[in-house]
Amino acid sequence: MTAIxxxxxxxxxxxxxxxxxxxxxxxxxxxxxxxxVLPLFLFILVSFVIPIGELLRNAVFDPSIRxxxxxxxxxxxxxxxxxxxxxxxxxxxxxxLAAANKAKTIAxxxxxxxxxxxxxxxxxxxxxxxxxxLTQGPYKEAMIGIDKIWGERETWAVLKRAGATYTSFYxxxxxxxxxxxxxxxxxxxxxxxxxxxxxxRTLNISLTVTVATLLLGFPLAYLLxxxxxxxxxxxxxxxxxxxxxxxLVRTTAWFVLLQDNGTINDMxxxxxxxxxxxxxxxxxxxxxxxxxxxxxxxxxxxxxxxMKTISPSYVRAxxxxxxxxxxAFWRIYFPLTVPGxxxxxxxxxxxxxxxxxxxxxxxxxxxQMVSGIIERAMNSENNxxxxxxxxxxxxxxxxxxYFIYNRLVGIDKIRLG
Amino acid sequence: MAxxxxxxxxxxxxxxxxxxxxxxxxxxxxxxxxxxTLLGPSGSGKTTTLMMLAGFEVPTHGRIFLDGKPIDHxxxxxxxxxxxxxxxxxxxxxxxxxxxxxxxxxRKIGKAEIETRxxxxxxxxxxxxxxxxxxxxxxxxxxxxxxxARALVFEPKxxxxxxxxxxxxxxxxxxxxxxxxxxHRNLGVTVVYVTHDQSEALTMSDRVAVFNDGVIQQLxxxxxxxxxxxxxxxxxxxxxxxxxxGKVVAMNGTGCQVEIDGGGRVEALPVKIEGVGxxxxxxxxxxxxxxxxxxxxxxxxxxARVEELIYLGDFxxxxxxxxxxxxxxxxxxxxxxxxDLVPGxxxxxxxxKEDCRALDAAQ
Ligand SMILES: Nc1ncnc2c1ncn2[C@@H]1O[C@H](COP(=O)(O)OP(=O)(O)O)[C@@H](O)[C@H]1O
Ligand SMILES: [Mg+2]
Numbered sequence: 001m002t003a004i005x006x007x008x009x010x011x012x013x014x015x016x017x018x019x020x021x022x023x024x025x026x027x028x029x030x031x032x033x034x035x036x037v038l039p040l041f042l043f044i045l046v047s048f049v050i051p052i053g054e055l056l057r058n059a060v061f062d063p064s065i066r067x068x069x070x071x072x073x074x075x076x077x078x079x080x081x082x083x084x085x086x087x088x089x090x091x092x093x094x095x096x097l098a099a100a101n102k103a104k105t106i107a108x109x110x111x112x113x114x115x116x117x118x119x120x121x122x123x124x125x126x127x128x129x130x131x132x133x134l135t136q137g138p139y140k141e142a143m144i145g146i147d148k149i150w151g152e153r154e155t156w157a158v159l160k161r162a163g164a165t166y167t168s169f170y171x172x173x174x175x176x177x178x179x180x181x182x183x184x185x186x187x188x189x190x191x192x193x194x195x196x197x198x199x200x201r202t203l204n205i206s207l208t209v210t211v212a213t214l215l216l217g218f219p220l221a222y223l224l225x226x227x228x229x230x231x232x233x234x235x236x237x238x239x240x241x242x243x244x245x246x247x248l249v250r251t252t253a254w255f256v257l258l259q260d261n262g263t264i265n266d267m268x269x270x271x272x273x274x275x276x277x278x279x280x281x282x283x284x285x286x287x288x289x290x291x292x293x294x295x296x297x298x299x300x301x302x303x304x305x306x307m308k309t310i311s312p313s314y315v316r317a318x319x320x321x322x323x324x325x326x327x328a329f330w331r332i333y334f335p336l337t338v339p340g341x342x343x344x345x346x347x348x349x350x351x352x353x354x355x356x357x358x359x360x361x362x363x364x365x366x367x368q369m370v371s372g373i374i375e376r377a378m379n380s381e382n383n384x385x386x387x388x389x390x391x392x393x394x395x396x397x398x399x400x401x402y403f404i405y406n407r408l409v410g411i412d413k414i415r416l417g
Numbered sequence: 418m419a420x421x422x423x424x425x426x427x428x429x430x431x432x433x434x435x436x437x438x439x440x441x442x443x444x445x446x447x448x449x450x451x452x453x454t455l456l457g458p459s460g461s462g463k464t465t466t467l468m469m470l471a472g473f474e475v476p477t478h479g480r481i482f483l484d485g486k487p488i489d490h491x492x493x494x495x496x497x498x499x500x501x502x503x504x505x506x507x508x509x510x511x512x513x514x515x516x517x518x519x520x521x522x523x524r525k526i527g528k529a530e531i532e533t534r535x536x537x538x539x540x541x542x543x544x545x546x547x548x549x550x551x552x553x554x555x556x557x558x559x560x561x562x563x564x565x566a567r568a569l570v571f572e573p574k575x576x577x578x579x580x581x582x583x584x585x586x587x588x589x590x591x592x593x594x595x596x597x598x599x600x601h602r603n604l605g606v607t608v609v610y611v612t613h614d615q616s617e618a619l620t621m622s623d624r625v626a627v628f629n630d631g632v633i634q635q636l637x638x639x640x641x642x643x644x645x646x647x648x649x650x651x652x653x654x655x656x657x658x659x660x661x662x663g664k665v666v667a668m669n670g671t672g673c674q675v676e677i678d679g680g681g682r683v684e685a686l687p688v689k690i691e692g693v694g695x696x697x698x699x700x701x702x703x704x705x706x707x708x709x710x711x712x713x714x715x716x717x718x719x720x721a722r723v724e725e726l727i728y729l730g731d732f733x734x735x736x737x738x739x740x741x742x743x744x745x746x747x748x749x750x751x752x753x754x755x756x757d758l759v760p761g762x763x764x765x766x767x768x769x770k771e772d773c774r775a776l777d778a779a780q
Contacts, residue, residue, distance in 0.1 A: 316473055317506035319493040321520035322571065328494075331519075335510045 052395070058388035059170050064112045065162040068105045069096040073163035076156070081182070085156055090139035093150070094131040101128035115383070116158045116169060116178075123147045154181040170389035195373070195390070199397065202369045205287060205359075206352035210299070210345050212292040217300035217344065218337075224300075225307035236304075239297055247294065251361050254290040255281065258362065286362035287369075291355055298351060299344035306340030343414040346405060350398060370394050423449040423575065423607050424470065429479035431465050431631075439465050441631040443479070447609060449574070452601050454610045456618040457628030458654070463611045466628075467577050470609065472496050483575070494523075499568035499576040499606075503583050505560045507552035513539070513563050514548040520571040538566040541600065558589045565597065569604065579611045594621050615655050619643065627651050643702075648689050649776040652700035659706070659745050661699040665690050665775065672770050675699060679741015684716040685775040696778035703734070703746040705772040708756055708764055715767030721745065723762050733758075739766060 066073050071092035079085045100106040106128040110121035130146045144151040161167065161179065172178055172185070176193035180186050187193065220239065224232045242250060257263050258280040265277040280286055310333065318328035356371035363369075370390055377387040424447040431440040440462045447453050455463040468474040470481060472493035480487050488496060508516055514535055521531045539545045542562035552560055561581060568576050581597075582590045598621050601608050612618055618625045619639040627634045627642065627650070634654075635647045646652035653660070661683065667674040673687040675697055683699060690697045710718060724743060725736040732750045735758060739745040747766060749755055758764065 311504065311506065313502045313504060313506040314508060316471075316493070317500065317502060317508070317567075318519070319473070320471055320496075320498060320500040320577075321567065322494050322497070322523040323519070324492075324494050327523065332508055 055388050056392050056395075058384050059392045060166050060168065060389075062112070062162075062167050062170070062385050063165050064108050065159070066165055068100050068109050069093075069159075069163065072096045072159065076160045076163060079156070079160060081153070081157055081160065084140075084151065084153060087138055087140050089156075090143050090150070091137060094134050094139045094143060097124070097128040097131040098134070101132045112162060113158060115173070115386075116162070117149075117155065120149065120155075123149055157181040157183070167385075170385035171393070174386065174389040174393055198368065198370055198373055199393070201367065202353060202371075202394075203397075205284070205291070205355075205369060206349050208288050209291045209295055209352045210349045212288065213295045213299035213348050214341065214345055216292070217296055217303060218341070221300050221304040221307055221340075224304050225310075239300060242294060243297055247357060250294060251290055251358050254286065254293070254362055258286050258289070281362055283364050284367055287355075287359045287364075287367065290358045290362050291352060294358065295348045295352060299348045302343040302347065303337060303340035306337055306343075310336050338409070339414055342405075342409045346402075346414065349401075353394060353398060421449050422446040423451075423484055424609070425482040426466075426470075427480050427482065429466075429469065429476045429481060431462070431469060431474065432477050438477075439631050440469075440476075443631075443633065445626060445633065445636070447607060449607055450605050452598070452608045452610065452621060452623045454612060454618040454622040454625045455628055456612055456615060456625050456654075459613055461628040462631040463613075463628050464579055467579055467609065467611055471498055471500055471577055497571075497573050497575075499571070499573040501564045501568045501576070501578040501581045503580045505552070505564040505581075507560055507563055507567070509552050511551075512548065513544070513550055513552070513555070516552070516563060517548075517567050517570050520567065524571060534570055538570040541569070542566045542596075557585055558593065561585060561593060562596075565600070569600070569606070573606065575607045575609070577609050577611075580613070581610075582612075582617065590617070597621065619655070627654060629654070645688075646700060646774065646776070649698045649700060649779055652698075652774065652776060657703050657746060657748075659699075659701040659703060659742075661701070661740055661742055662778065663697060663699065665693050665695050665697055668693055673775055675775055677740040677742075681719060681740040683740070683773060684770040685773040686771050688774045689776045697775045698778050700774045700776050701768060701772060703748040706747045706766050706768050708747065708749060708766060710765070710767035714769075716770040717773065718765060718767040721747075721764050721766045723758050723760050723764060725760060726758060737764075737766070 072089065075089040075092035076085060079089060097106065097109075100109055106125060109128075110124040113124060114121040127143070127146050127150070131143070134142050149155045157180075161169070161183075168179075173188070174195050176188040176196045178186055178188055220235075224235055224239070227235065255262075259265070260277040260279075260281070262281070264280060265274075268274045268278065269276075280289075314336065315328050315333050318332040319325070323331065353369075354371050355369055356375060359367065359369045360372055360375075374387045374390045374394075377383045377390065424445075426443045426445040429440060429443040430438055432438050443466065445466075455466060457463050465474060469476050470483075472488070472491065476489075480489060482488065483491075483496065483498075507513075508519070511519070517535045517538055518531050521534060526534075535548065536545070539548055542565055544559060544562055544566070547555065547559065552563065555563065561584075564581070568578075578597075582593050585593060594617060597608075610618075610621065619642070622639055624636060624638055625642050626636045629650050635642060635651045637645070637647075642651065643656050646655060649660070652658050661675075661677050661679075663675040663677040663683070665673055665687075666676045666682070668687060671686075672684055673690065675683045675685050677683055677699075685697075685699050707715060712718075719739050721737040721739045723735060723737050727734040727736070730751070732748050733755075735747040735749055736743075737745050737747060749758070756764070
C-alpha cells in the first residue's frame with residue numbers, strides 16, 4: 001500500500017516538474033509567435049475593430065441635445081411625463097433656445113428633433129428667435145403662445161428622451177419602430193415604414209444572386225476542374241476577366257446592354273419577339289443580372305479549387321461498385337464539393353449584402369438596397385446615427401445568418417481549396 | 418477459346434494521343450478463379466489494361482470478353498467487377514459501414530441482408546469493431562482492408578486491384594499479401610492484380626504477365642518466370658541475373674556455343690536466338706554458379722577474380738570478374754564448409770549448360 005502511495009506521490013511531483021519545464025520551453029516560442037502576429041493584430045485593430053466599434057457606438061450615442069440644451073435636460077430630469085412639465089422646465093427651455101439661437105447651434109437642435117417629430121425644425125428656429133426676446137415669465141404661457149407644440153406632451157417626451165446621452169431612437173427607427181409619449185414601443189406608421197422592407201429586399205436580392213451564381217458557377221466549375229489543363233486555363237482566364245475590369249466599367253457596360261434602346265431590347269424587337277422595350281434596366285432584373293455577373297467568380301473559385309482536389313478515383317470507385325453516372329455524381333461527387341459550395345455561397349451572399357454602386361446605377365429607383373439608404377443617410381441627410389444604426393443592424397443580421405449557416409453547414413467544413 | 422477463360426482480351430490496342438500505342442495488340446486469357454498479376458515497370462500500360470477491363474477506358478481497337486460476352490458497350494456500373502484502387506478511394510464522407518453498404522444499396526438488397534453481408538465482410542478483413550469510423554480515422558492498413566472488403570462485399574466474380582499495397586510499409590505489405598492470397602483462395606474469385614514489385618507478383622500469383630512497353634513479354638507461372646525466362650527483359654526484371662553478351666558460334670541439337678565479348682566460349686541453352694552468327698545475351702542466375710566445381714560436373718568452368726564480398730547473413734554475395742565482366746554475381750550460402758574468400762584472390766567457377774540461357778541481345 002505505502003509503496004503504491006509513495007510511487008503515486010512521486011509521479012505527481014515528477015509530472016509537475018515536467019510541466020514546468022515544458023512551459024518554460026514553450027514560453028519563448030509563444031513570445032516569438034506573438035511578435036509575428038502583433039503587426040497584423042494592430043492593423044486589424046486600427047482598420048477594423050475600432051471603426052466598427054465606433055459605428056456601433058454612433059448608432060446609440062448622440063449628445064447633441066444634452067450639449068445644446070443643458071438647462072432643459074436638467075429641468076426635465078425630475079419630470080414624471082404625466083402632464084406638461086412645470087414652469088421651471090419652460091423657463092429652462094426658453095433660456096436654452098435663446099442661448100442656442102445666439103450661439104447659432106439651434107439648427108442642430110432642430111435637426112435632431114426633426115428626426116422624431118417631422119416638421120418641427122422650422123418651429124424650433126422660430127421659437128428660438130422669439131424666445132430670445134422674452135425677458136420674464138411666466139414662460140409656460142409665453143412658449144405655448146409662441147408655438148402650440150410646446151403645449152403637447154409628446155414634444156416634451158421626445159425632448160426628454162433625446163436629452164439622454166444614449167438613445168435607442170436610431171436603432172428602433174431603422175427597424176420601423178418608435179416610442180410614443182408614454183415610452184411604449186409602437187410600430188412606425190405604414191406610410192413612413194421603409195427600413196424593414198429595405199432589409200428584406202436586400203436579403204432577397206442577395207439570396208437570388210447567390211443562387212444564380214451557384215446555378216451558373218457549379219457546372220462551369222465542374223467543367224473547369226475536369227477539362228485538360230490547357231483548355232481549362234483558357235476558360236479560367238475568361239472567368240477571371242471580370243476581375244481585371246473595373247466594377248464601374250462593367251456596370252456601365254450592362255447599362256449600355258440593358259437600356260430601353262440598348263442592344264438586347266433592339267434585338268428582341270428586331271426579331272419581333274416583343275413590341276415594346278422590356279424594362280431590363282432600372283429594375284430588379286438589372287440589379288440581379290449585373291450583380292450575378294460580378295459575383296460569379298467569387299462563388300465559382302472556391303467550388304473549383306475544391307473540385308480540383310477530388311480524385312477521379314472516387315467516382316470511378318462508385319461506378320465500379322454499381323452506381324450509374326448520375327447516382328455516383330449525386331451521392332459521391334456532390335457531397336465532396338459541399339465545402340466549396342458553402343464557402344463560395346457564403347462569400348457571395350455576404351458581399352452581396354453590401355452592394356451599393358450597382359443597384360444605384362442599374363437598379364430601380366424604388367428598389368435600393370440597404371447600402372444605398374446608408375449612403376443617403378451619410379452623404380445627403382448627414383444623419384450619422386441613422387447610418388450607423390442601419391450598418392449595425394446589417395452587421396448583426398449577417399452575424400445571425402452566419403450563425404445559422406454554421407449550424408446547418410458547419411463553418412469548419414468550409415474550404416477555399 | 419477455352420471453356421474456363423473468364424476474361425479474354427483479343428487484339429486489344431490503346432492509344433491516348435493517337436500517336437503512341439500504350440497497349441499494343443494485347444491477347445490475354447484469364448481463367449475463372451485465377452490470381453493473375455500484371456507485372457511491369459511504371460508506364461508499361463498495366464493500369465490502362467485494367468481500366469479497359471473495368472470500363473473506364475475504351476480500347477482503341479480489339480475486344481474484351483467477360484464470361485464469353487463482349488463488354489464493349491457495357492458501362493462500368495453494369496460490369497459487376499470489384500475494384501481496389503491504389504489510394505483506396507474510400508468515400509470520405511461515409512463511415513466504413515456506409516462505404517460497404519454502397520454497392521448493396523445500389524443493388525436494392527434488403528436491409529437485413531445488407532447488415533449480415535457487411536458484418537461478414539468486416540469479419541473477413543478483421544475490422545468488425547471499426548464499422549462506425551470514417552476512413553480518415555483509420556490507418557493506411559485499415560483503409561486498405563476496408564477497400565478490399567468493399568470490393569468483395571457485393572460478391573463479384575472478378576476483382577481488379579491496382580497496386581493496392583503500394584502505400585504500405587514493407588512489413589504490413591507482406592502481411593496483406595498473405596491475407597489477400599487467403600481471401601482469394603477462400604472465395605474463389607478471379608483476381609487481376611497490378612504491381613511493379615516482382616517479389617509481390619511471385620508470392621501471390623497463379624500466373625504473372627510481365628508487361629513492358631505495352632506488350633506482354635511473358636505469361637507464366639511464377640517458378641517458370643524465374644527459372645525459365647523467355648527473353649532478356651524478363652530475365653533482367655525478375656530476380657537477380659548475370660548477363661554475358663556474345664555471339665553464337667555454333668549450334669547443335671540441345672545446345673549452342675557462344676563466344677563472349679570479353680573472352681571465353683560458353684555452352685548455353687538456346688532459348689531465343691536467331692542462329693549462328695547472331696548476337697545474344699546469356700542469362701545466368703547467381704545461385705546457379707558453383708565455386709570450385711568438381712571436374713565433369715559443369716560444362717562451363719572459368720577462372721574468376723574475387724572483387725568484393727557482401728555479407729548478407731544467410732548467404733554472401735560475391736562480385737567477381739568472369740569472362741571480362743566485372744559485374745558477375747555469385748551467391749554463396751553460409752553453410753558448413755563454405756570456402757574462405759578474400760578480395761583479389763582467384764577462384765574457379767562453373768555452371769551447367771541448362772542454367773545458362775541464350776536470349777535475345779536487346780537491352
Ligand atoms: N489518361 C491518360 N491520358 C494520356 N496518357 C495516359 C493516360 N493514362 C496513362 N497514360 C500514359 O500511358 C502510359 C501507360 O500508363 P499506365 O497504364 O498508367 O502504366 P502503368 O500502370 O503500367 O504504370 C504512360 O506513358 C502514361 O503516360
Ligand atoms: Mg499504374
